[in-house]
Amino acid sequence: MFDFLSSGRYDLLGAFWVTVQLTFYSAIGSLIWGTLLAGMRVSPVPLLRAFGTAYVNLVRNTPLTIIIVASSLGLYQTLGIALGAGENFDDIGFRLAILGMVVYTGTFVCEALRSGINTVPVGQAEAARAMGLGFTQVLTLIILPQAFRSVVAPLANVLIALTKNTTVAAAIGVAEASLLMKEMLENETQALFAVFGVVAFGFIVLTLPTGLLLGWVAKRVAVKR
Amino acid sequence: MTSVLYDAPGPSAKRRNIIYTVVFLIIFVLAAWWALDTMASKNQLDAEKWSPFVTDSKVWTTFLLPGLGETLKAAALALVIALPLGAALGIGRLSDHAWIRVPVGVVVEFFRSIPVLIMMVFASALFSQFTNMDSEIRPLWSVVTGLVLYNASVIAEIVRAGIQSLPTGQTDAAKAIGMRKGQMMVFVLLPQAVTAMLPALVSQLVVIVKDTALGGALLGFNELLSQVRTITANYGANTIAALTVVALLFIAVNFALTSFAGWLEKRLRRAKKSSGAEVDRNVIEAGGGIV
Numbered sequence: 001m002f003d004f005l006s007s008g009r010y011d012l013l014g015a016f017w018v019t020v021q022l023t024f025y026s027a028i029g030s031l032i033w034g035t036l037l038a039g040m041r042v043s044p045v046p047l048l049r050a051f052g053t054a055y056v057n058l059v060r061n062t063p064l065t066i067i068i069v070a071s072s073l074g075l076y077q078t079l080g081i082a083l084g085a086g087e088n089f090d091d092i093g094f095r096l097a098i099l100g101m102v103v104y105t106g107t108f109v110c111e112a113l114r115s116g117i118n119t120v121p122v123g124q125a126e127a128a129r130a131m132g133l134g135f136t137q138v139l140t141l142i143i144l145p146q147a148f149r150s151v152v153a154p155l156a157n158v159l160i161a162l163t164k165n166t167t168v169a170a171a172i173g174v175a176e177a178s179l180l181m182k183e184m185l186e187n188e189t190q191a192l193f194a195v196f197g198v199v200a201f202g203f204i205v206l207t208l209p210t211g212l213l214l215g216w217v218a219k220r221v222a223v224k225r
Numbered sequence: 226m227t228s229v230l231y232d233a234p235g236p237s238a239k240r241r242n243i244i245y246t247v248v249f250l251i252i253f254v255l256a257a258w259w260a261l262d263t264m265a266s267k268n269q270l271d272a273e274k275w276s277p278f279v280t281d282s283k284v285w286t287t288f289l290l291p292g293l294g295e296t297l298k299a300a301a302l303a304l305v306i307a308l309p310l311g312a313a314l315g316i317g318r319l320s321d322h323a324w325i326r327v328p329v330g331v332v333v334e335f336f337r338s339i340p341v342l343i344m345m346v347f348a349s350a351l352f353s354q355f356t357n358m359d360s361e362i363r364p365l366w367s368v369v370t371g372l373v374l375y376n377a378s379v380i381a382e383i384v385r386a387g388i389q390s391l392p393t394g395q396t397d398a399a400k401a402i403g404m405r406k407g408q409m410m411v412f413v414l415l416p417q418a419v420t421a422m423l424p425a426l427v428s429q430l431v432v433i434v435k436d437t438a439l440g441g442a443l444l445g446f447n448e449l450l451s452q453v454r455t456i457t458a459n460y461g462a463n464t465i466a467a468l469t470v471v472a473l474l475f476i477a478v479n480f481a482l483t484s485f486a487g488w489l490e491k492r493l494r495r496a497k498k499s500s501g502a503e504v505d506r507n508v509i510e511a512g513g514g515i516v
Contacts, residue, residue: 044231044238045245051253061431061479062472063438066450070468073453078464079263117229125229135231143229164340171442178342182443185350192354196347200339207338 004188004195015180016202022097022166022176023206027159029102034109041114056107064168068100072172075099090175097169101162108158116151117143121225149221156214160207177202264465274463278470284456292452293474299365299437299448303372304430310373311380316410318385329381336378342439345371349444364447368440372433379429387422388414420493427486431479438475449474 004010040052059067075081076096083099085091120143128142167178181199188195234242264270277284317329336344349367352358358366391414399409440446449471456467 042228042230043245044228044234045242045249047246048249051249057480057483058476061435061476061483063435063450063475065435065438065442066468066472066475069442069450069453070465070472074465074468078269078462079267081263120229122229129232139230160338164338167340167342168439168442170342171439178340178346181343182346185346189350189354192347192350196343199343200335203339203343204335211338 001191001194002198004184004191005198009187010180010184012177012180012198012202015175015177016206018094018174018176019163019166019202020206022094022101022169022174023159023163025098026101026105026162026166029098030105030109030158030162033102033106035113037106037110038113038117041110042117052110056110059104059107060111062104064100064104064165065171067104068097068168068171071096071100071103089173093169093172093174097166097172097174101165101169105158105162105165108161109155112151112154112158113147115154116147119150120146146223149223152214152221153218156211156218159214160211163206163210164203269463269465274461275466277460277463278466281460284460288452288456288459289449289470289474292447292449292471293478295365295446296434296437296448296475297478299368299372299440299446300430300433302365302369303376303433306369307373307377307380308426310377312384314377314381315384315388318381319388321406333378333381336374337382341371341375341436342443344374345440345444347371348374364440364444367444368437368446368448371439372436375436376429376433379432380426383422383425383429384418387418387425390421391417423493424486424490427482427489431482431486434479434482435475 005012037052037055040048041056043049043052072093076092082092083095085095124142124146125138128138133141166176169176170179170182173179177199181195184195185192231238261270268274314329314333317325318333320326320329345367348370349363352363352367352370353360395413395417396409399413404413437446437448438450441448441451445451453464453467453471457464460467
């Protein structure tokens with residue numbers, strides 16, 4: 001039943017390694033872009049706030065599949081933007097997929113961070129200002145430490161969703177786990193359930209520990225109010 | 226407006242804000258100019274690439290609207306099947322009997338932690354091998370199956386969180402007047418839980434609508450996104466224009482749903498018919514339901 005694993009025709013570990021790499025780079029990119037967006041959305045400058053709000057509302061409501069397909073069909077094939085990957089199609093697809101994922105996931109990171117800042121009671125900042133702390137001190141000593149501790153759980157959810165969302169990269173031919181599964185299902189029709197089981201197990205191995213670990217961290221660091 | 230982060234701006238803060246505004250505008254205009262320039266150099270801004278969407282009603286009647294119809298059909302089917310299934314799973318997870326609670330929990334956690342695309346691809350292979358389903362409707366049902374498996378388990382979590390968000394006094398009072406467990410669930414807990422979880426359910430619809438696009442890109446399902454291919458084939462390589470219009474249609478549908486969820490939330494809170502309980506989105510999204 002599990003012959004397809006030992007036949008050597010399918011590089012299952014390699015495909016999951018691509019999934020992990022996609023997740024890793026997209027997570028870092030999304031964290032940076034999401035933090036910038038969150039900064040804009042809570043800034044005192046009305047124009048920055050408006051841009052942040054418009055961006056988040058537009059991108060959140062667009063399917064990730066469209067964004068990824070657009071980065072391949074629109075950016076690369078129409079406009080010829082290859083993100084410095086030269087002629088190597090694997091590299092181009094990989095980088096475009098990460099770009100699409102960052103554009104999309106950044107909005108969820110932004111919303112998580114913003115809700116974290118909103119959970120800090122206004123009284124905390126008012127008390128700090130009354131004590132004579134300046135803006136930077138209020139931000140770094142009072143607000144951010146409380147905000148960060150309350151966003152561990154939401155950010156963990158974003159990370160898990162991102163891990164699962166990397167499968168969408170299959171739409172532009174990135175050789176990650178779901179594309180390999182599609183190929184295996186076409187060739188190994190007698191081992192349908194085994195193929196599904198193995199790939200599903202792979203994703204559970206990736207997502208479950210992340211959730212458990214970060215859930216535990218979130219509980220430990222949460223501010224009890 | 227009081228914000229946690231800043232006070233009402235004084236004179237020097239106002240000056241600083243103007244500087245930030247100008248700097249941002251310059252960067253934004255430069256980026257937009259670069260984008261438009263790149264598009265223009267590849268002839269993507271030519272009028273005939275964009276005008277069909279305004280002047281030629283056939284683009285809408287033959288491609289866009291049928292595509293949108295398929296998208297909405299798949300989303301509606303998925304919701305209608307997933308809702309009762311999810312409710313049953315959610316209540317099952319709260320059962321007092323371990324032999325119901327544990328297997329249901331395993332099923333829910335399993336389908337929540339694997340990508341929805343994996344389920345769609347599996348369903349497609351399953352249908353083509355074990356059923357003689359017509360190959361024209363197979364993509365639709367593969368997409369619906371994947372969506373149902375995934376969203377039923379998410380809805381199960383919403384239902385569970387909705388019931389658990391109720392004050393414990395509700396359960397105690399129901400027990401005190403001698404209700405049995407079934408009666409308590411049907412007459413006391415569920416009606417209140419529904420109001421607590423309605424906004425979360427409507428938001429989940431957005432996820433379902435967005436996920437249908439996966440079927441278009443990978444399973445040959447004729448939904449909205451897949452129309453980009455046929456439009457560019459018929460109207461002269463207007464990829465960017467077609468993608469933009471399709472994206473805007475998705476955004477319009479989903480924005481309407483999001484606004485409805487927000488309105489519903491406000492209204493339910495104002496109506497005071499609810500117990501004031503609210504479903505914690507974190508509980509639902511744990512395991513991550515974002516695609």
